[in-house]
Amino acid sequence: MTRHLLSAADLDAATATMILDTAQEMANLAGHQVKKLPTLRGRTVVNLFYEDSTRTRISFEAAAKRLSADVINFSAKGSSVSKGESLKDTALTLQAMGADAVVVRHPAAGAPHRLAGWVDGSVLNAGDGTHEHPTQALLDAYTMRARLGRVAGLHVVIVGDVLHSRVARSNVLLLSTLGAKVTLVGPPTLLPVDIATALVPGISVSYDLDAVLPDADVVMMLRVQRERMTDSFFPSAREYARRYGLDGPRMRRLPEHALVMHPGPMNRGMEIAPEVADSARSTIVEQVANGVSVRMAVLYLLLGGKPS
Amino acid sequence: MTQYLIKGVRVLGGEPADLLLRDGVIAEVGTGLDARGAQLVDADGLVALPGLVDLHTHLREPGREDAETVETGSRAAALGGYTAVCAMANTDPVADTAGVVEQVYRLGREAGLVDVQPVGAVTVGLRGERLAELGAMASSAAAVRIFSDDGHCVADPRLMRRALEYVKAFDGVIAQHAEEPRLTEGAQMHEGEVATRLGLAGWPAVAEEAIIARDVLLAEHVDSRLHVCHVSSAGSVEILRWAKARGIRVTAEVCPHHLLLTDERATGYDPVFKVNPPLRTAADTAALRAALAEGVIDAVATDHAPHAVEDKECEWAYARPGMLGLETALSIVVEVLGPRWDLIAERMSRTPARIAGLSGHGQDLVAGAPANLTLVDPAARWTVDPAELASRSRNTPYAGMTLPARVVATFLRGAPTVLDGKALR
Numbered sequence A: 001m002t003r004h005l006l007s008a009a010d011l012d013a014a015t016a017t018m019i020l021d022t023a024q025e026m027a028n029l030a031g032h033q034v035k036k037l038p039t040l041r042g043r044t045v046v047n048l049f050y051e052d053s054t055r056t057r058i059s060f061e062a063a064a065k066r067l068s069a070d071v072i073n074f075s076a077k078g079s080s081v082s083k084g085e086s087l088k089d090t091a092l093t094l095q096a097m098g099a100d101a102v103v104v105r106h107p108a109a110g111a112p113h114r115l116a117g118w119v120d121g122s123v124l125n126a127g128d129g130t131h132e133h134p135t136q137a138l139l140d141a142y143t144m145r146a147r148l149g150r151v152a153g154l155h156v157v158i159v160g161d162v163l164h165s166r167v168a169r170s171n172v173l174l175l176s177t178l179g180a181k182v183t184l185v186g187p188p189t190l191l192p193v194d195i196a197t198a199l200v201p202g203i204s205v206s207y208d209l210d211a212v213l214p215d216a217d218v219v220m221m222l223r224v225q226r227e228r229m230t231d232s233f234f235p236s237a238r239e240y241a242r243r244y245g246l247d248g249p250r251m252r253r254l255p256e257h258a259l260v261m262h263p264g265p266m267n268r269g270m271e272i273a274p275e276v277a278d279s280a281r282s283t284i285v286e287q288v289a290n291g292v293s294v295r296m297a298v299l300y301l302l303l304g305g306k307p308s
Numbered sequence B: 001m002t003q004y005l006i007k008g009v010r011v012l013g014g015e016p017a018d019l020l021l022r023d024g025v026i027a028e029v030g031t032g033l034d035a036r037g038a039q040l041v042d043a044d045g046l047v048a049l050p051g052l053v054d055l056h057t058h059l060r061e062p063g064r065e066d067a068e069t070v071e072t073g074s075r076a077a078a079l080g081g082y083t084a085v086c087a088m089a090n091t092d093p094v095a096d097t098a099g100v101v102e103q104v105y106r107l108g109r110e111a112g113l114v115d116v117q118p119v120g121a122v123t124v125g126l127r128g129e130r131l132a133e134l135g136a137m138a139s140s141a142a143a144v145r146i147f148s149d150d151g152h153c154v155a156d157p158r159l160m161r162r163a164l165e166y167v168k169a170f171d172g173v174i175a176q177h178a179e180e181p182r183l184t185e186g187a188q189m190h191e192g193e194v195a196t197r198l199g200l201a202g203w204p205a206v207a208e209e210a211i212i213a214r215d216v217l218l219a220e221h222v223d224s225r226l227h228v229c230h231v232s233s234a235g236s237v238e239i240l241r242w243a244k245a246r247g248i249r250v251t252a253e254v255c256p257h258h259l260l261l262t263d264e265r266a267t268g269y270d271p272v273f274k275v276n277p278p279l280r281t282a283a284d285t286a287a288l289r290a291a292l293a294e295g296v297i298d299a300v301a302t303d304h305a306p307h308a309v310e311d312k313e314c315e316w317a318y319a320r321p322g323m324l325g326l327e328t329a330l331s332i333v334v335e336v337l338g339p340r341w342d343l344i345a346e347r348m349s350r351t352p353a354r355i356a357g358l359s360g361h362g363q364d365l366v367a368g369a370p371a372n373l374t375l376v377d378p379a380a381r382w383t384v385d386p387a388e389l390a391s392r393s394r395n396t397p398y399a400g401m402t403l404p405a406r407v408v409a410t411f412l413r414g415a416p417t418v419l420d421g422k423a424l425r
């Protein structure tokens, strides 16, 4: 295991599989009423959140606490970080506090990479701008494996605002590493330049959602912010939903076994119809639960092996 | 005034000769020269070039003296072999009045290490709304000839047309920072594979190319001179080639970093590699090198852009764009062009001096010429250590790199500003 988890590209297939296996064990223990493991007792995990993301922060917090770590929440609101303290100065503060791991969510791509150069502890990227969100990709892979038994060989279709999506980038990298075939679908304005080759080779790109659905094992719908239309990425929410939203009729074009995933929070009626979000194919609720197990596994593997 | 006798120097890499500097000019050129009372400079193995001229320097004074001053930037320039630099107008206050350009000019004279030629802003406050008093700056003591809103593009086509026309009255030239602002809102690095991988918003080459295409047509339409700052893309080269073939009066500069470095450097998110326009691809650097050798690009300009530590030791998106350049430019150019001394003199001295209207600079080293020259050790190799640079800032993208050729001495009007690789003041 590497010292940091900055990008899904930091994980080779063996390491990613080890994380998923460990997450499975964590989930099994939780099922047996073992609420807390002593693994990280005496270790300090700092949640450093420069963006409001209660869901992700709570998920990491729960994961760290179930491993008996001391958790410090350092949120941008009401702290020195909102008063203009530089990331480097904050890093030095965390260093002085003896943080063993820093879980960082930041609006600027690459902020976790900068942080990793300034602290001795492990840095976990919990979402950096439009770059990556590796633990989201891990929990998505975990969910696929739990439902379909494998990741290798699956055809995963990722639909929507790939340009602004850290979830998409991390998923493309991790799923390819694990042997899945990935197709990205969206309006050309929301597919970044050279995306077919920029991350990994072998990615397919399509502008036609209907054409790829019959061949999909998993459809992952990305959140699309309505404000994108004011910047002319698409003309209207209605047209977007019509061309790229997943509604009932489209869902019925999927093979029987295919899953519908969404990293949340959803825009119901925009990229996903309520009928689809609430269907049996939807894994959206499981994804949240699996997030805690996967984050426990990552913290355990990054920190567990080290002397305290 | 002390005379200097430079012994055994190879002018432009030619046969060894002696140069006698007296009263600010090259008094004699020959072999076996002897001059009583002259200070000897042993230049065995060194190459003499006319003093370098930089069309694009940010000296940061007034306003950001914590990053650079006219004096520290002048020292960096002299150590880099320069005898003249054009100081960009994006200071605080902006150099958009006769008062500010005269202040910068005077500070340059007081430092006395290079001739500091102020560039005047095209528009008031660089805001792109209305023309600054270009004529007043032209007729000031600073005798401004180059006008630029550098850092910003003169994006309004009507305003650009007026500026191009207006400066004809005093043989001025508009130096355009070519960047269509609507295409680069929020842009962080070259739009391409690396930006997509890093999740950083792209700065597409077309944002530069579209403005260059528009501006060469405007320059043709009003029969004016246009200078294009820091050309960064292969597509821009093709537009310039077309414009020149058509007889349009356009000149262009390229920066050392765009000749050597690519967008791959952004991997790791160290903002020392953040610059505007951004580092582009290997295909772009290859096209720029070829264009520089061929003459489609007329000059090398540093875009020396010092920044305080806090403006670079931060997240990529929050960092200011820009790189140091004065002390490394010649070495980078030797690295990419090879020891083609006459070509280097053309691109780094004669042509930029002509574009800037600096008649005392960029002249061949013959008897009677102003004694503005630099002596280079072509065999030296040196490793860039940011802490050793004379600039007040440390944001060099070449830290740790080993580069060819080193400036040993620089003379400004017959007086040394640098000897034995050290600045004299």
Ligand SMILES: [Zn+2]
Binding pocket: B150, B151, B152, B177, B229, B230, B276, B277
């Ligand atoms: Zn510029």
